[in-house]
Amino acid sequence: MNKDHIAARLPHVPIAQERALRRRFRTASTPQDWEALQRDVDKACAVVERRAAGIPEITFPEELPVSARHDDIAEAIRDNQVVVIAGETGSGKTTQIPKICLELGFGRRGLIGHTQPRRLAARTVAERIAQELGQDIGESVGYAIRFDDRVSPHTAVKLMTDGILLAEMQRDRFFNAYDVIIIDEAHERSLNIDFLLGYLKRLLPKRPDLKVIITSATIDPERFAQHFADAHGNPAPIVEVSGRTYPxxxxxxxxxxxxxxxxxxxxxxxxxxxxxxxxxxxxxxxxxxxxxxxxxxxxxxxxxxxxxxxxxxxxxxxxxxxxxxxxxxxxxxxxxxxxxxxxxxxxxxxxxxxxxxxxxxxxxxxxxxxxxxxxxxxxxxxxxxxxxxxxxxxxxxxxxxxxxxxxxxPEILRTNLASVILQMASLKLGDIAQFPFVQPPEARHIRDGLNLLHELGAISQRHHEGLPKLTRIGRDLARIPVDPRLARMLVEAHRLGCLYEVIVIVAALTTQDIRERPLDHQAQADQAHARFRNKRSDFLSYLQLWDYLEEKRKELSGNALRRLMKAEFLHYMRSREWRDLVRQLREVSQQLGWNIPDPTGNAEAIHCSLLAGLLMNIGQRDGDSKEFHGTRNTRFMVFPGSALAKKPPEFVMAAELVETSRLWARDVAAIDPAWVERLAGDLLKRQYSDPAWYRSKAAAMVQEKATLYGVSIYADRTVPYHRVDPEGARALFIRHALIEGDWATRHHFFHENTAKLARAAEVEEKARRRGLVVDEETLFEFYDQRLPRTITTGAHFDSWWKKKRREDPTALDFSPEALLHDSAQEITEDLFPDRWGKFRLEYTFEPGSQHDGVRVLIPVPMLASVDPTPFQWLVPGMREELITELIRGLPKGLRRSVVPAPDFAHNVLPLLDAGQDLRQSLAEGLRRLGGTGIDATDFSLASLPPHLRMTFAAINKKGKIVDSDKDVHALRQRQAAQIRSSMDRLGSYTETTTAEQWTAQTLGAIPETVATKVDGHQVTAYPALSLREGRVSVVVFPTKAAAEQSMLTSTLTLLMRSIKVNAKQMVKGLPLQQRVAIEHYPHGGDEGLVEEARVAAIRDLLMAAGGPVRDPEKFEQLRKAIEPKVAGEARRAVVTIAPGLVSYERIKEELTHWEGPAIDDMNRELEFLLPPKALIVHGIQRLKHLPRYLQAMNLRLEEMPRDPDKDADRQDEVDAVRTHLDKALAKKPKGAEKSAQVKEIQWMIEEFRVSLFAQRLGTAYPVSRKRITRAIDKL
Incomplete structure (x- = not known):
């Protein structure tokens, strides 16, 4: 084993393996390491040697223009790392430059990579070069395109699409598989080409051995040369090759x-x-x-x-x-x-x-x-x-x-950059703004690409270097060789379990539509394709088409399938591409570890998966039109070729929006906006109404509206406010629930605090000024300091308080002293009591309201027996103000002696006796202090401010106020039916027996009062006789006056039943003229008059005897005592009225001959003096003055023609007092005109007439306009 031999062989191994082998060379330490290294080095060198041995002799066709520049091109490649070769189409540069590289010795240790913009070109160029070398594809020359890889270990020249080379970046960042890279057709400046040129620009310093050749048509080659300028700014050399062209x-x-x-x-x-x-x-x-x-x-x-x-x-x-x-x-x-x-x-x-x-x-x-x-x-x-x-x-x-x-x-300046940015982020190439593009894109295009990736969920945030950070979804998208939006669909389909179907659809959207529409057979093609149309989704049409072809592929041979598809206007080769891409996407899915389940047919899952990549391409139909309102204020229509074009749904998504003659949506499907909501997440722009408090939820709520780039997804959805603004929701909870009490709760502390606040608020009502109770901000601060920041709703509070009250049950209790300012200490129970005897008092400070002041709450059954007089005094705390206002209301002449009013009020107050009538006691007290001429009648209670007059409120058995008034009499009249009803519930005190006569055996004695509880209140009631339909019974009345009136009427009726008179005796011995007048009595003639006289006589005798009795035996005694006297009294009544009737008849006749206001007045006077049942209405004592009144009228008739103006002046005097009376009565309750005081005033007016029109006749008592006016004022 020779280390030097190994070292000498390392420069001859494939470039892709050299770095790893050199690392092993440096770290090898044992004989076994060196032996293994030598074997691997020898094996690697053998690959290079076999590749070199397979390269045949290379020749260059002389007819090609590029052959003429062979030496120049070879020299430029040999001497420079980057060369730009510019030549027209047909010059031969595409086929000959790879051969020149082979001739120069490249293609042995690494491949000669040669990119083409289109797959067809990559295949045909590879076939042409192989042909010129005398070889088959896959030997020294091969190609790799999306659906076909014909590269072998012997291949030296590799043709491929630029997209294939881009994809190789993921696994070979330094392009170590290549020693030459040729970028052909660079003048097309596609997005892929510009990205590759930028990437190579950054890569070359790290790969000094790598040769880069840029071939281009003669379109701006200088730009490429300058792009690859060296460190000194020298551009890359350009070799221009002329084409075979004619002028x-x-x-x-x-x-x-x-x-x-x-x-x-x-x-x-x-x-x-x-x-x-x-x-x-x-x-x-x-x-x-x-x-x-x-x-x-x-x-x-x-x-x-x-x-x-x-x-x-x-x-x-x-x-x-x-x-x-x-x-x-x-x-x-x-x-x-x-x-x-x-x-x-x-x-x-x-x-x-x-x-x-x-x-x-x-x-x-x-x-x-x-x-x-x-x-x-x-x-x-x-x-x-x-x-x-x-x-x-x-x-x-x-x-x-x-x-x-x-x-x-170039395309990079006019397309979305999402796919480029995604690849750059995956390769960690840094900030896109700093990337060396040939022509850098504008910042807005970069932002737009980043925004799209954010919408797809591919990026989350930026690194400090400005590079977006990929999410898990983003990392998956980068590994899927399709547009990021389509890749996002696959990611979502994996999550939803419909990957099988979505892969088919994504592949269909990526490849060219296999459905053909020849110009001369469009109708036939449409008919053939109609079977695949889905009325709700063009995407499902692809699935139906896929299933059909897969079924036919199983049934038919290759040739038969081709014939069938041709007959049905389906492109066979495109269907092959579709199928190949489906296979490739399935392989990618498996590489990602995704399971591809069997088809489920779940349309919602399929469309939700597609929608994940098409959120930007949604739209809502504009009313009944066929136009859609899309994102960012776009407006589009469904492309006419879509199955949804004729009847578009409410919401759609589109695979693409393309603007030609107008903006069209292609490949569309109906969607549910709820899907958008689920998928868009934070992309939704939510708008909220002002918060509103919901008592039932004990929480603040808002109306939420969500839009996705302007498209309304939903509106008017009620959501908790704490999702929007927790602090604001907490503040509203404290104010509405804990302070204002607008929630349904049983918490003891809250009801106790409410009661304490109510008691504190009553102090302000009593004092009639605000600011005594602490304000809301103080209460808010109290709760704000004690409640955790997370408490925003009643539910949150209940959960927290359940634990907190075990630790400190008084944590939220108000201190009564802390609720009032120091100035409230003067408002005491003595001055402002809560009860008036057995009645509860309420205080209201609402100037201008009918309830302003003190209100006494009186149960309806007790309303009838209430004496209003003591209530004139009000409560002690208000009496000084009350006295002050009464003094100020005195006539000016009287007021002079008691000013300043506040001082006199303060001084007179200790002298007053609250047990007397207010006005009487005040008059006496002021006189003691020097007030002169002041009488009780000089004070006007009616003119007092509303809050200084007690309000009487009727309450039902539940304590609820049913009616109220400053005038207790008016209140009684309105509540009469309810008072009567309460009396009917007295049970044993209401006699149900009726009888013809009142005897001990029938009804027995009748008590003056009975006492019992009605609706829980102690009530005093008043029994009395009552006659109905001729039968007598005992009825209980709410008031003594009503009982006495019923007792009188019933007693009188019983007496009249048994006491009769002889009518003839009543008129016997009267002058003829009077008998005639009696016969003409306007209300029933002589019989009517005699009956009135009988009734009046019985009544007068009854009252003279002491009035009705309550024992049947005493009644019998009373009847026997009265009966002998009735005839004489009745005769006296007839005799008394008879002279007046003579005058009445004569005046009535006279008035028929006159007209005018004076005549109208006299007719009204006659009606008053002699109404039906005059003797009963007026009584015998009043009617004894009838002759004088009629004589005065007669004198007026005689004087009037002589001086009508004087008569008119006198009439004005009468009218003035009558008008004054009418105005006074208008302010009184209904029925006030029947009171004794009013009747007395009416008779005063009659006397006043006598004093004006017949003064010589004299009056029964002193009378004047002033006296009458004062009497009216005292009503």
Whole structure:
């Protein structure tokens, strides 16, 4: 074993193994180590030797332009690490440069890697080189593309797509498998090419032995040379190779929107001679429109053919097949570089193309139609100089051409960078902004790529170097050789258990659609494909198509399957690619350790998996239209070819959004917005309403609305506020629950604290000023200091308090003293009692409210017996203010002697006797202090401020206030039915027996009062006789007055039953004129009058005898004493009223001949003086003055014509006092007009009439307007 021999052999091992073998050489220590190392070194050298031995003799075709520059190219490669070779298509650079490298000795220790932008090119170039070397594929020349790997250990030249080389970075970061890397067609500046160029730029200093060759069309090769400049700034050398081209004449024919410009250009070229014409358009639609126009010309022996990417293979092959006559090929920019159309003599360039551009604002891949660059225009014109001299007509001006950009923007400046950033993060290549791209992308494009990766869950945060940190999902995405969004679908499918189905769909989205629609068989193709359509999901259509083909593949032979697919407009080769990608993705899944379960058919899981990669591509339908509101304010429609286009659902996701004539969603499916919510997570933008307190939940809640980049996912969802703002939710809980008490709780401390606060608040109500009780902020601070920060809801509190109260049950108890400020100490129970005898008092400080002041709570059954007089005094603490206001309310003349009012109020207060009437006691006290002329009637209680008048509140048996009023009489009237009802519940004290007569055997004696409990209250009630329907019974009344009235009425009725009079005796001996007047008595004639006289006589005799009695025996004695006197009293009544009736009849007749206000007044007076049952209503004593009143009226009638103005003035006097009375009564409860005081005032007014209109007749007592007014004021 010779160490020197091993050391000499190490430089000849494959580059990929050299580093590991040298490490072993340095660490070997035992004979066994050296023997093993020598074996491995010899084996490695043998691989290199076999590879070298397999390389045949190399020749170069002389006809190729690149052969003429052979020596220059070889020298540049040998002497430089990087070489740029520029040459037109057809120069031979693609096939000959790898051979030059082989000739220079490369391809032995490492491969000569040769990248191509497309798989087809990689395969065909490999086949061409192998053919020139006289070998088969897989020997010295092989290729590796996505679905096919034809590389062996003997391979020296490896053709591959640039994507394959990118993928190798993951396992061979230094490209140790290669000693030469050729980047072909670099002028296309695809994303992969730019990434490789940047990666190689950074790699070369670490691999000084690696040769890099950049081949490009003659489009800006200087940029590549400068990119690979050395440390001194010297650019890489450029070797230019001329192509096999002929001169091309450029003609400018600006169309100026001439619709026939194309036709004119073609006709101009056809006039030049024979040869095919290639016309460049921007879109398929333009091609179809042009075909329609050109075919209509029916030029002889001329064929019009379309050429674009979506054509079927058969239709594309027509362009390349041998033909006779002239062909006019209408192509998109696919014919610029991707395909070479043979036999082209002429070119027509419309000057536009669809350029794929990614919008960072809308996140949509746009395909706008743009003017092409100068380089693209030259590529197009160059297509007609391959076989002979050519002519190119540009349908735009030379000035327009000169103003265009020199080159087309590279793909890295107009696409999403997510896949590049993902690979860079996986390879830990540092900050993308610092990566040496040929043309660095803008910062906004980098941010957009990072945002997409964040949305996919691939990155979490940035390293300190600016490189995004991959998540577990991100690491999986980096290992899956498809677009990151599609890879994300697979990750989610693994999690949801539907990987089988999603792999099929992802593969379908990655490859070209196998469904073909030939131009001349579109209807038949649509009909054949209809069986695969799913009305809710285009993605499930792929599954249905896959299942169909898999079934047919089992049933049919290869040829039979091809024939079937052709008949059903399905592309066989594309289906092979689809199937190959499915196989590859399954292999990747297995490498990731994922299990691929059998198909489940779970549509929701499948679509949720797809949605994980398509969150950016969702939309909500705009009302009933077919337009969708998408993310970031985009608006799109479902592509017409989709199964969902006719009846779009409410929410959709799309595999892609592409902007052409408008923004279209392709490959769409209906989704449930709840899926978006589950998948989007923090990407959702949540907006919240102002928080609202929910008593039932004992928590603050908000209405939540979630959008994903502007698309509404849900709205008006009620969620706990603590999820949004824990501190705010805690504050609201303390304020609403613990301070305001707006929650349902049984916690003892809380109810105790509430009671303490209520008692403290009552002090403010009593004192009629705020600020005595500590404010909410003090209470908030109390709870804030004691509650943990995590307490935000009632549930949280209950859980905490359950433990806390065991440790300290008083932890949350208020101290009563701490709830009030020091100034509240003057509010004592003596000054502001809580009860008035057996009634509870409440205090309210609400100026302007009807409840302002003190309120006494009176049970309904006791309402009738309450005497309001003592309540005029209010409570001791308010009396000084009460007295002050009463003094201020005195007439000005009286008030002068008792000012200042507050001083007199303070001084008079000790002199007052609260057991007397307030006004009477106050008048006496003020007079003792020097007040002059002050009488009790001078004080007006009605004019006091509301809070200085007691409020009487009726409460039911539950203690709830049912009604209230400042006037207890008005309150009684409104509650009369309830009071009566409570009396009916007195049980044994209510007599249910009725009888014809009142005897000891029937009803017995009747007590004046009875006492019992009603609704828990001690009530005094008043029994009395009552007659209903002619039968007598005992009824209990709530008030003494009501009982006495019933007793009087019932006694009178019983007496009238047995005491009769002789009607004829009542009028016997009266003058004729009076008898006639009695017969004409307006209320029942003589019989009516005699009946009234009888009733009045019985009543007067009854009252004269002391009134009703309560014992049936005494009643019988009373009846016997009254009966003999009735006839005489009745006769006296008739005799008393008879003269007045004569005058009444005469005046009534006289008034019919007059009109006017005075006549109306006298008619009203007659109605008052002689109403129905006048003797009963007014009584005999009142009606003895009737003749005088009627005589005064008669005198008025006589005087009125002589001086009507004087009569009117006197009438105004009467009207004034009547109006004053009416106003006073309007303020009184209903029925007040029947009171004795009011009746007395009415008779005073009658006397006042006499004094005004017939003064000489005299009045019964002194009367004046002032006296009447004062009497009214005292009501």
């Amino acid at each position: 091309v004449e450029i003609r400018y024919r600006p169309d100026d929107e001439d619709p026939d410009a194309l036709v004119h250009a073609i006709e101009e070229l056809m006039a030049e001679g024979p040869g095919d014409i290639l016309c460049f358009f921007s879109s398929e639609r333009d091609i179809r429109d042009a075909m329609e126009v050109l075919e209509a010309k029916k030029w002889r022996n001329t064929h019009v053919l379309p050429l674009f990417g979506r054509l079927s293979n058969q239709e594309q092959h027509r362009v390349f097949s041998p033909h006779s006559g002239r062909r006019i090929v209408l192509s998109t920019n696919i014919a610029e570089t991707s395909l070479t159309v043979p036999g082209i003599h002429y070119v027509v360039d419309t000057g536009t193309a669809r350029i794929s551009r990614y919008s960072t604002r809308t996140k949509v891949q746009r395909l706008p139609i743009e003017p092409i660059s100068q380089a693209s225009a030259n590529q197009r014109s160059g297509r007609c100089g391959r076989v002979a001299e050519g002519i190119a007509i540009r349908l735009y001006s030379e000035e327009d051409f000169a103003s265009r950009p020199e080159f087309t923007d």
